[in-house]
Amino acid sequence: MNSRRFLPLLPALTLLAMLGPVVAGLWGTLMPAFGHLPAAGLTGPSLDPFRDLFDWAGLPRAMLLSVSTGLLATSISLLIVMLVTAGWSGTRPFRVLERLLSPLLSVPHAAAAFGLAFLIAPSGWLSRLLSPGVTGWDRPPDLLIVQDTWGLTMTAGLIVKEVPFLLLITLAALGQADAKRSVTVAQALGYGRVTGWLKTVFPRVYAQIRPPIYVVLAYSMSVVDVAVILGPNTPPSLSVQIVKLMSDPDLAMRLEGAAAALVQLGLVIGALVFWRLGEVVAGRLGRRWVASGARGRFDPVVAEVALLAGVASALAVLLGLVVLTIWSFAGFWGFPDALPDQFTWRNWMRFGPGTLEALGETALIAVTVAMVALILTIGCLEAEYRYGLSFSARAVWLLYLPLLIPQTAFLPGLQTLMLNVGADVGRLPVMLAHLVFVLPYVFLSLADPFRAWDTRMGTIATALRASPNGVLWRVRLPMLLRPILTALAVGLAVSVGQYLATLLIGGGRVATLTTEAVALASGSDRRAIGVYGLMQTGAALVPFTLALLIPALVWRNRKGLRHG
Amino acid sequence: MDKGLSLRNVTITKDGVPLLSVHHDVRPGEVLTIMGPSGVGKSTLLAFITGTLAPDFVAEGEVWLDGHNVTHAAPHQRRVGILFQDDLLFPHLSVGANLAFGLQPGGTAAERKAKIAEALDEVGMSGFEDRDPATLSGGQKARVALMRMLLSEPCGLLLDEPFSRLDAALRAQVRDMVFDRARARALPVLMVTHDAEDAQAAGGVIITLGQS
Numbered sequence: 001m002n003s004r005r006f007l008p009l010l011p012a013l014t015l016l017a018m019l020g021p022v023v024a025g026l027w028g029t030l031m032p033a034f035g036h037l038p039a040a041g042l043t044g045p046s047l048d049p050f051r052d053l054f055d056w057a058g059l060p061r062a063m064l065l066s067v068s069t070g071l072l073a074t075s076i077s078l079l080i081v082m083l084v085t086a087g088w089s090g091t092r093p094f095r096v097l098e099r100l101l102s103p104l105l106s107v108p109h110a111a112a113a114f115g116l117a118f119l120i121a122p123s124g125w126l127s128r129l130l131s132p133g134v135t136g137w138d139r140p141p142d143l144l145i146v147q148d149t150w151g152l153t154m155t156a157g158l159i160v161k162e163v164p165f166l167l168l169i170t171l172a173a174l175g176q177a178d179a180k181r182s183v184t185v186a187q188a189l190g191y192g193r194v195t196g197w198l199k200t201v202f203p204r205v206y207a208q209i210r211p212p213i214y215v216v217l218a219y220s221m222s223v224v225d226v227a228v229i230l231g232p233n234t235p236p237s238l239s240v241q242i243v244k245l246m247s248d249p250d251l252a253m254r255l256e257g258a259a260a261a262l263v264q265l266g267l268v269i270g271a272l273v274f275w276r277l278g279e280v281v282a283g284r285l286g287r288r289w290v291a292s293g294a295r296g297r298f299d300p301v302v303a304e305v306a307l308l309a310g311v312a313s314a315l316a317v318l319l320g321l322v323v324l325t326i327w328s329f330a331g332f333w334g335f336p337d338a339l340p341d342q343f344t345w346r347n348w349m350r351f352g353p354g355t356l357e358a359l360g361e362t363a364l365i366a367v368t369v370a371m372v373a374l375i376l377t378i379g380c381l382e383a384e385y386r387y388g389l390s391f392s393a394r395a396v397w398l399l400y401l402p403l404l405i406p407q408t409a410f411l412p413g414l415q416t417l418m419l420n421v422g423a424d425v426g427r428l429p430v431m432l433a434h435l436v437f438v439l440p441y442v443f444l445s446l447a448d449p450f451r452a453w454d455t456r457m458g459t460i461a462t463a464l465r466a467s468p469n470g471v472l473w474r475v476r477l478p479m480l481l482r483p484i485l486t487a488l489a490v491g492l493a494v495s496v497g498q499y500l501a502t503l504l505i506g507g508g509r510v511a512t513l514t515t516e517a518v519a520l521a522s523g524s525d526r527r528a529i530g531v532y533g534l535m536q537t538g539a540a541l542v543p544f545t546l547a548l549l550i551p552a553l554v555w556r557n558r559k560g561l562r563h564g
Numbered sequence: 565m566d567k568g569l570s571l572r573n574v575t576i577t578k579d580g581v582p583l584l585s586v587h588h589d590v591r592p593g594e595v596l597t598i599m600g601p602s603g604v605g606k607s608t609l610l611a612f613i614t615g616t617l618a619p620d621f622v623a624e625g626e627v628w629l630d631g632h633n634v635t636h637a638a639p640h641q642r643r644v645g646i647l648f649q650d651d652l653l654f655p656h657l658s659v660g661a662n663l664a665f666g667l668q669p670g671g672t673a674a675e676r677k678a679k680i681a682e683a684l685d686e687v688g689m690s691g692f693e694d695r696d697p698a699t700l701s702g703g704q705k706a707r708v709a710l711m712r713m714l715l716s717e718p719c720g721l722l723l724d725e726p727f728s729r730l731d732a733a734l735r736a737q738v739r740d741m742v743f744d745r746a747r748a749r750a751l752p753v754l755m756v757t758h759d760a761e762d763a764q765a766a767g768g769v770i771i772t773l774g775q776s
Contacts, residue, residue: 560655
């Protein structure tokens with residue numbers, strides 16, 4: 001292969017793979033939203049789709065749900081992470097929490113949502129554990145906890161998944177913020193831990209984690225799988241309604257779906273602008289707070305509460321996985337028994353073959369997509385190194401773009417576009433759609449370690465007469481084995497967790513563990529959900545375990561790489 | 565043509581501001597020392613010679629090595645060896661594999677093995693082939709790094725503050741070893757340092773930058 005000609009093309013190819021489908025999808029949304037859908041024999045422009053949408057009585061509530069879950073989930077998870085970090089970073093409880101939360105990052109949203117539902121539903125595990133002793137219930141109370149009208153459970157389901165994500169991002173940012181010394185100085189001046197951290201470190205950390213926070217906001221507003229599992233039904237959130245309209249056999253319904261998708265896009269943009277304004281206000285209030293010289297009298301209380309919230313969020317996911325496991329092995333389990341009457345393999349025998357088939361499809365897609373993303377990423381980073389290219393801060397936002405545009409805004413359009421040009425739905429388009437989401441995460445995961453590599457190693461190897469490709473293959477990549485495998489695992493986990501892309505672009509014909517699991521949400525077969533949820537979690541978690549084990553094994557006699 | 569390393573009217577500028585100018589011949593077995601405080605561009609000169617100059621610098625002039633103009637040659641084809649203050653042994657390779665990385669291709673496996681054993685023997689480290697470089701002492705790492713560079717049969721040797729990380733006792737020892745080996749192989753040596761003692765020990769011409 002002629003790398004001299006090929007390598008410089010990779011950054012362009014990567015951008016195309018990442019942004020091409022987004023742009024095409026938005027175009028594909030825009031046209032039918034204004035009444036233009038040749039596949040259904042309709043030509044625009046017209047405002048009828050919007051008129052139909054505004055006639056739907058559930059629209060105001062659906063829009064409100066989208067906005068409220070997004071803003072609440074983002075601000076609460078950010079608050080928990082910031083206060084826990086402020087109050088506890090560097091301490092033992094913090095390290096324990098960090099250990100608990102890091103593996104939770106890879107637990108797919110759907111599995112975490114099912115776990116939460118099985119935990120807190122009126123007939124859930126918590127209610128069983130407390131009944132009838134504490135509560136006096138001998139049958140499940142008639143309460144609407146899961147799928148509550150206000151979407152509070154759905155918000156909680158998002159929070160427990162975003163807390164680990166934001167914590168990990170924050171930890172990475174802390175390294176560059178010189179946090180420890182700032183807090184030491186603040187404490188020497190009589191400031192409490194939390195207040196000292198918030199006044200000195202927080203502004204620097206926030207500036208760094210701002211893009212991922214925006215991603216959390218955009219994602220929480222437009223999430224589908226969590227909303228299907230935990231969100232209200234009458235009316236559902238706007239995203240779920242879009243998917244319903246897009247899945248309708250009547251092609252004309254897609255026009256209304258496209259209009260709704262544009263509304264969703266507008267909502268997300270509006271919420272991002274609102275958040276940005278909130279930053280300005282918070283900054284102004286924060287400066288006044290700093291100027292006031294308040295030392296933070298309530299710091300210990302705040303820190304305790306934050307830690308409690310952090311632990312609760314970790315436990316919600318962990319216990320959720322435990323209860324999924326119990327259900328997957330459960331025989332008869334009557335209310336209010338704490339545990340099933342007997343444990344059995346019957347559920348696994350029954351659903352095992354189906355999950356294995358879905359696992360095969362999931363793995364095929366995930367491995368292909370993650371490998372392609374990894375190759376493109378390494379190609380980009382190596383081109384940047386060889387040709388002295390540098391990505392500006394603005395270009396970094398390009399990486400976040402596919403994660404900021406709501407999935408429900410461009411995936412339906414992409415599907416419609418494929419329909420219009422007569423392209424077949426199926427596995428390959430699904431892979432391309434997954435790539436849009438996998439690429440940014442793989443890139444963001446590998447970029448820092450790749451760039452942090454001591455380039456003098458390259459100079460030495462070159463002086464030893466190794467060619468540029470020789471340096472890459474024989475020195476750089478082996479030395480970076482651990483971050484490369486981690487990036488690959490991140491890519492696999494992201495692909496495994498994709499719901500909407502698989503459902504819409506696969507035209508319902510590509511059945512992965514995630515689509516199968518979410519499809520079970522409407523039924524009430526907890527044993528099937530247990531089996532599928534666990535398999536889905538395993539598919540995301542096993543690669544991470546391997547990413548830790550393989551380098552430890554390969555480099556077991558190489559001390560210099562053990563902490564690298 | 566002439567053996568040795570020639571820098572012909574080399575001038576390096578950054579953003580239009582000249583950093584340094586050098587015009588000098590280093591004959592085989594000789595050491596040219598370039599001194600000056602940090603930040604005057606000493607290492608930049610070495611990067612120009614190895615062909616790894618960062619794009620924000622502009623360099624004029626030519627580098628000749630053993631009668632060849634290597635100014636525009638690919639970095640890995642210049643045959644310029646370099647040692648840094650850190651040993652930079654590849655952490656994923658054993659000591660023997662590090663040396664094999666340096667050793668020119670060719671020869672049977674047995675011959676290559678013998679050459680590596682011989683190189684280790686030369687610096688008093690026989691039998692260290694299978695060791696993890698991270699488990700070596702500072703002096704041992706410096707010796708392996710030197711032999712790895714020499715096994716690649718360079719035509720010239722660059723030293724970038726090579727001894728500044730070593731403690732006083734080890735420093736003289738490693739320094740003598742590097743200069744001895746370079747002299748024995750008749751290599752032209754260019755050293756940049758801010759340490760007067762290193763410059764004296766080199767026993768060659770000293771150019772001091774950053775004073776004009």
